[in-house]
Amino acid sequence: MxxxxxxxxxxxxxxxxxxxxxxxxxxxPLLFLLVFGFGFGKIFEKAGGGNYxxxxxxxxxxxxxxxxxxxxxxxxxxxRQFGFLKETMxxxxxxxxxMLGRAFGGATVSVIQGAAVLVISFFIGFKMSNFxxxxxxxxxxFLTAFFFTALGTAIASKLTDMQAFPIIMNFLVMPLFFxxxxxxxxxxxxxxxxxxxxLDPLSYGIDGLRYAFIGISANSPWTDFLVLAGFSVAxxxxxxxxxxxxxx
Amino acid sequence: MPIIEVKNLTxxxxxxTAVNNVSFSVEKGEIFxxxxxxxxGKTTTIKMLTTLLxxxxxxxxxxxxxxxxxxxxxxxxxxIVFQDPSLDDDLxxxxxxxxxxxxxxxxxxxxxxxxxxxxxxxxxxxxxxEMVKNFSGGMKRRLEIARSxxxxxxxxxxxxxxxxxxxxxxxxxxxxxxxxSKKEGVTVFLTTHYMExxxxxADRVVIIDHxxxxxxxxxxxxxxxxxxxxxxxxxxxxxxxxxxxxxxxSVDQLRSHxxxxxxx
Numbered sequence: 001m002x003x004x005x006x007x008x009x010x011x012x013x014x015x016x017x018x019x020x021x022x023x024x025x026x027x028x029p030l031l032f033l034l035v036f037g038f039g040f041g042k043i044f045e046k047a048g049g050g051n052y053x054x055x056x057x058x059x060x061x062x063x064x065x066x067x068x069x070x071x072x073x074x075x076x077x078x079x080r081q082f083g084f085l086k087e088t089m090x091x092x093x094x095x096x097x098x099m100l101g102r103a104f105g106g107a108t109v110s111v112i113q114g115a116a117v118l119v120i121s122f123f124i125g126f127k128m129s130n131f132x133x134x135x136x137x138x139x140x141x142f143l144t145a146f147f148f149t150a151l152g153t154a155i156a157s158k159l160t161d162m163q164a165f166p167i168i169m170n171f172l173v174m175p176l177f178f179x180x181x182x183x184x185x186x187x188x189x190x191x192x193x194x195x196x197x198x199l200d201p202l203s204y205g206i207d208g209l210r211y212a213f214i215g216i217s218a219n220s221p222w223t224d225f226l227v228l229a230g231f232s233v234a235x236x237x238x239x240x241x242x243x244x245x246x247x248x
Numbered sequence: 249m250p251i252i253e254v255k256n257l258t259x260x261x262x263x264x265t266a267v268n269n270v271s272f273s274v275e276k277g278e279i280f281x282x283x284x285x286x287x288x289g290k291t292t293t294i295k296m297l298t299t300l301l302x303x304x305x306x307x308x309x310x311x312x313x314x315x316x317x318x319x320x321x322x323x324x325x326x327x328i329v330f331q332d333p334s335l336d337d338d339l340x341x342x343x344x345x346x347x348x349x350x351x352x353x354x355x356x357x358x359x360x361x362x363x364x365x366x367x368x369x370x371x372x373x374x375x376x377x378e379m380v381k382n383f384s385g386g387m388k389r390r391l392e393i394a395r396s397x398x399x400x401x402x403x404x405x406x407x408x409x410x411x412x413x414x415x416x417x418x419x420x421x422x423x424x425x426x427x428x429s430k431k432e433g434v435t436v437f438l439t440t441h442y443m444e445x446x447x448x449x450a451d452r453v454v455i456i457d458h459x460x461x462x463x464x465x466x467x468x469x470x471x472x473x474x475x476x477x478x479x480x481x482x483x484x485x486x487x488x489x490x491x492x493x494x495x496x497x498s499v500d501q502l503r504s505h506x507x508x509x510x511x512x
Contacts, residue, residue, distance in 0.1 A: 002351070002353060003348050003350075003351060005350075006347055006350040006351060010336065010339070010347060013338075013339065013343070014336075014339070017338060018338070049400060080368045082333070082334075082336075082337065083332045083333050083334035083335075084334055084335065085334075085337050086300065086330055086334050087334045087348070088338075088351065089299075089300055090298050090299060090300060090323055090325045090326075090328055091323060091348075091351040091352060092319075092320040092321075092352065092353075093320075093351060094325040231318070245303050247300065
């Protein structure tokens, strides 16, 4: 318990001290929100999709969460390069609790980052249908964040330097993001895209968020919750296995 | 009863044998120097003794605990200062100490006085609220030494603790170490490339090369057996004077890239 707490606290401290990082990782979601939101807004409306900003914001909030989370997981590589990882690996604590602490810390930071994007989106006209639904929204944000932090950690346990980071972004994170129904509705997409979307854990996170934010979703929110929780437990055990085998 | 007992320790990386059937023991309370040229197997051995690498073969007992199946007890028995820095640069000196204390299960009541005592010992108490990234190399080393002692370990491993430091700081660090071993009875296991330091500090020396032990004894015994006047001459006589390649040559870096991409 102590191990998880102290690792969680460490990530929050480091995050709160790094203003450039906070601002930098808001940049990309905001760019997407403004460019797509205002660029495609009219077309989306003409095609009968309704207000595009309302549709887009859950996806962009998830984007902020996912990008921060995957980076939080990959940070394990920094810790290895700067030697700090060894300090935790020789301590009399289980590898699993180290991994859990990192995952909770990374997930918390990601939720804060996602919440910041949500707050900003209110200023460009986004409206939640019921503000109390912020609580299920936070649960979906947290689950999404937890899954992607654990995924990042699992990947990072097999890597020795940061050079693979662009590959992870371009061949894993970006496809997962675009296939998740974040910026266009999946139910009108070609069947192949729909199938891929069904396999994408992020689809369920975004669908759940959309339910919480605007009351519209493809699946029941319970389906979203259970699928996402299932993916998180699975990646946690894969990560546990890799993390325990890792040699510093 | 030796506090570290190593029997037939072997580590292989694929075809390469980094540590080859090594046996030695360290007595309680002594200052033990583990010497060897670059790539001799020193750091690999320390990594195995400190549970960071699994041995391929052999048996190790640390503080009477078996390395294989009593890992957490082994881990509680030692403190370590790694060859490369292992502090979190984005935390303060105090936070680095606190992190370690919590990780080793100390509650607030017993960690607060211990951290203060140790930070004062290494003359960093006044700078406890500063970020570690603003510290000099010597200050970082002192902080790491203090940190490795928080959980009152029986053994402290120092892997080249004075590399890259000026003579003043080196002197300082060794005086802390000698102090510790005298006052608290901590067993010191150190590696260094500065032979005169080992000559001065160590009660006993083991020299390793190409993964094998090629000499052991007190510094005086080693000098006598090689009929030389200093430990440095004895060391050179035993290991030869050919220059060794550094541990991470460009080929090794390429190899690690290849490994990253899943090629062997």
